[in-house]
Amino acid sequence: MRVYVSVDMEGIAGVVHEDQTNPVDPRCAGEYARFRKLMTGEANAAVEGALSAGATHVVVNDSHWDMRNLLAEELHEAAELLSGGPKRLSMMEGIETGFDAALFIGYHARAGTPRAVLDHTIMDAIRDVRLNGRSVGELGLNAALAGAYGVPVALVSGDRATAEEARALLGSGIETVIVKEAVSRHAARSVAPAAARRLVRDGVAAALGRPHHPWVPPSPSTIEVDLTFSYQADYAELVPGSSRLGPLTVAYTHADFCELFRAWRAFYNLARAE
Ligand code: ZN
Numbered sequence: 001m002r003v004y005v006s007v008d009m010e011g012i013a014g015v016v017h018e019d020q021t022n023p024v025d026p027r028c029a030g031e032y033a034r035f036r037k038l039m040t041g042e043a044n045a046a047v048e049g050a051l052s053a054g055a056t057h058v059v060v061n062d063s064h065w066d067m068r069n070l071l072a073e074e075l076h077e078a079a080e081l082l083s084g085g086p087k088r089l090s091m092m093e094g095i096e097t098g099f100d101a102a103l104f105i106g107y108h109a110r111a112g113t114p115r116a117v118l119d120h121t122i123m124d125a126i127r128d129v130r131l132n133g134r135s136v137g138e139l140g141l142n143a144a145l146a147g148a149y150g151v152p153v154a155l156v157s158g159d160r161a162t163a164e165e166a167r168a169l170l171g172s173g174i175e176t177v178i179v180k181e182a183v184s185r186h187a188a189r190s191v192a193p194a195a196a197r198r199l200v201r202d203g204v205a206a207a208l209g210r211p212h213h214p215w216v217p218p219s220p221s222t223i224e225v226d227l228t229f230s231y232q233a234d235y236a237e238l239v240p241g242s243s244r245l246g247p248l249t250v251a252y253t254h255a256d257f258c259e260l261f262r263a264w265r266a267f268y269n270l271a272r273a274e
Contacts, residue, residue, distance in 0.1 A: 003050040004099040009064040010108035010118040011158025013179040013196030045197035047076040049204025063091035101154040109161040110137020116161035127226040144217040148257035152212035175207035232271040
């Protein structure tokens with residue numbers, strides 16, 4: 001069994017603020033160093049769970065910010081680490097090489113979710129993303145790409161809002177691990193990191209012990225992205241084949257979801273230009 005693990009940071013137990021997940025601001029260095037260690041711990045817990053369920057190959061993709069957060073020296077020896085950037089498929093790089101299941105660890109709720117720790121979709125400038133008319137975040141877009149490659153998402157871990165987003169989108173068959181409950185965007189009640197690692201390990205073992213179905217996006221599919229400022233949409237609409245639905249909204253439709261995902265990647269990278 002080949003298992004793919006995409007690891008983000010905002011949904012790791014204990015994390016409540018950007019200062020804890022910011023790898024570039026020197027003022028955050030102390031806090032960030034502590035929390036990247038906790039991130040690595042939950043990634044390893046997922047690897048252990050996968051191995052106990054019979055995984056023979058595990059790829060761990062660092063999926064946060066500049067994608068150089070997981071501590072290579074502390075990674076479980078049975079796993080392969082995919083880190084750095086740019087990566088063509090970003091948080092899902094490598095999924096195209098074929099897996100039996102994907103696990104989303106440390107994920108967070110989509111932009112605009114109340115009572116969710118650090119809810120966002122890639123970056124603050126993105127207000128909303130709709131896939132075939134339905135609001136989705138990183139979780140939904142990444143699950144759809146996995147589905148396009150025939151890979152089911154077996155488990156999502158993060159706060160309660162993330163778990164609810166996963167179940168509402170992917171169905172009740174998905175295993176969810178809730179490591180914290182948001183009080184507000186920047187406050188939460190969290191289990192201890194050691195308890196979170198146990199929950200992740202046991203959750204992954206249970207999830208991989210039963211069948212899951214890929215969440216396959218319809219063909220064609222349409223993505224709509226709402227940005228904050230019109231100049232961001234001015235840049236995003238440079239993507240060939242895209243359309244400008246309004247002052248702040250760009251859209252793209254394609255029969256092949258992998259091409260659509262590529263357009264999505266290009267939308268948000270272009271929208272970052274100033
Ligand atoms: Zn992140």
